[in-house]
Amino acid sequence: MKKNFISKIFIGILLLFSWGCSSSDDTTDQHGHHQAIQIDTDIQQLAKPTNQQVIARTPTIRAEHGLKVFPVNVTGRIRYDSKNNTSVSTRVSGRIEHVGIKYNFQAVRKGQLLVMLYSPELVAAQRELLILKNTHDEKLIQSAIQKLQYLGMSHRQVQKVLRSKNVLYRVPVYSPANGYILEQTNSNAAAPSSPATMSANTDNGMGMNGSSTSPSTVSPPPSEATQSVLLREGQYVAAGQTLFNIYTNSDLIAEFALPPSLNTKIQKGKKILFQSIDQESKLYQGEIGLIQPTFNTSENFSLARVYLKSIKLPVGQLLRGTFAITEKQGYWLPKESVVSLGNKSVVFKKEGNVFQPIGIQTGIYTIDQIQILSNIQDWEIAKNASYLIDSEDFIAAEKIKNHE
Structure with a gap:
């Protein structure tokens, strides 16, 4: 009896152990079955962050492709032609005693007084001539006269010194041409002459032409934001220092600023239509005569020059110009379909039921379209990308697919 009871207990324990093992196998099979389940692709797309895709x-639209002719608007203004520049400089060092120019861009006539200059060098040369006159040595006298002429005095002025036996202390500098005065450099970068050795005497002096034309070494007129301070009485100048530039208004130029994207599209000889912002109804036609690369304030651009022969417009007049550009490559999208992130541009491509932002490479910007250099053929792109951007959100640029 006792043995039968023990046998039943042992058999019961074995049954419980075998039932537990079968339950663990079923659970393991169930876990393996769960791991083999595949998640729906639509659910995977909908589970992405909102800054990587948009559900809308x-x-x-699809991008346009093929030959395209479009207008490009540029801005410009009327400038002086630097080739007609006449440089006004001093032939001797000295101190400015009088300035006849009151303001920059002042109109002047040929022979008009510009400045009065006191020069110890010129005074010493005149005294040397008067001393040599008493020696009656014609060779030395002619050498002294030639020296004064090299310093800028005319033959008439030299003869006046010989007749009066008086030194001309104040030397006038006259305008060599008609035009408009434009100060070239700041006269504060003065001559090395010492002010202590210069004592100006008030004497009636005749004229000296201290001006020269230098068309081979000219500079374009500076903009109004970089004009130097006008010359003032008491300042010192060095020999050969440029005081003013005189520009004539007979031949003017129209300068237009070109963005870097148009540098390879516009060449010399291309036609342009432009108009004044004051008289928009009157159109002018010109031809590009020069394209000058420019680097200013950390920005690269080019200046297209149109030489005006018969067109009379005031200097400084603002202009609007239009070029006709022909482009054979690339795709074209409306501006509202492209979003600029600062360092790159993106479009929203439709993939399934969602829109994903994808980086693209852009080219020329027209009035209402943008050239796309990336291959976006057969892409379904959101027509208006602004509707897919939250005002308080941003696009994760590092997670954008780059198709450039």
Whole structure:
């Protein structure tokens, strides 16, 4: 009896152990079955962050491709032609005693007084001539006269010194041409002459032409934001220092600023239509005569020059110009379909039921379209990308697919 009871207990324990093992096998099979389940792709797309994709129902478009002719608007202004520049400089060092120019861009006539200059060098040369006159040595006298002429005095002025036996202390500098005065450099970068050795005497002096034309070494007129301070009485100048530039208004130029994207599209000889912002109804036609690369304030651009022969417009007049550009490559999208992130541009491509932002490479910007250099053929792109951007959100640029 006792043995039968023990046998039943042992058999019961074995049954419980075998039932537990079968339950663990079923659980393991169930776990393996769960791991083999595949998640729906639609659910995977909908589970992505909102800064990587957008779920929306918005109209889509396809990019245009092929030959395209479009206008490009540029801005410019009327400037002086630097080739007609006449440089006004001093032939001797000295101190400015009088300035006849009151303001920059002042109109002047040929022979008009510009400045009065006191020069110890010129005074010493005149005294040397008067001393040599008493020696009656014609060779030395002619050498002294030639020296004064090299320093800028005319033959008439030299003869006046010989007749009066008086030194001309104040030397006038006259305008060599008609035009408009434009100060070239700041006269504060003065001559090395010492002010202590210069004592100006008030004497009636005749004229000296201290001006020269230098068309081979000219500089374009500076903009109004970089004009130097006008010359003032008491300042010192060095020999050969440029005081003013005189520009004539007979031949003017129209300068237009070109963005870097148009540098390879516009060449010398291309036609342009432009108009004044004051008289928009009157159109002018010109031809590009020079394209000058420019680097200013950390920005690269080019200046297209149109030489005006018969067109009379005031200097400084603002202009609007239009070029006709022909482009054979690339795709074209409306501006509202492209979003600029600062360092790159993106479009929203439709993939399934969602829109994903994808980086693209852009080219020329027209009035209402943008050239796309990336291959976006057969892409379904959101027509208006602004509707897919939250005002308080941003696009994760590092997670954008780069198709450039």
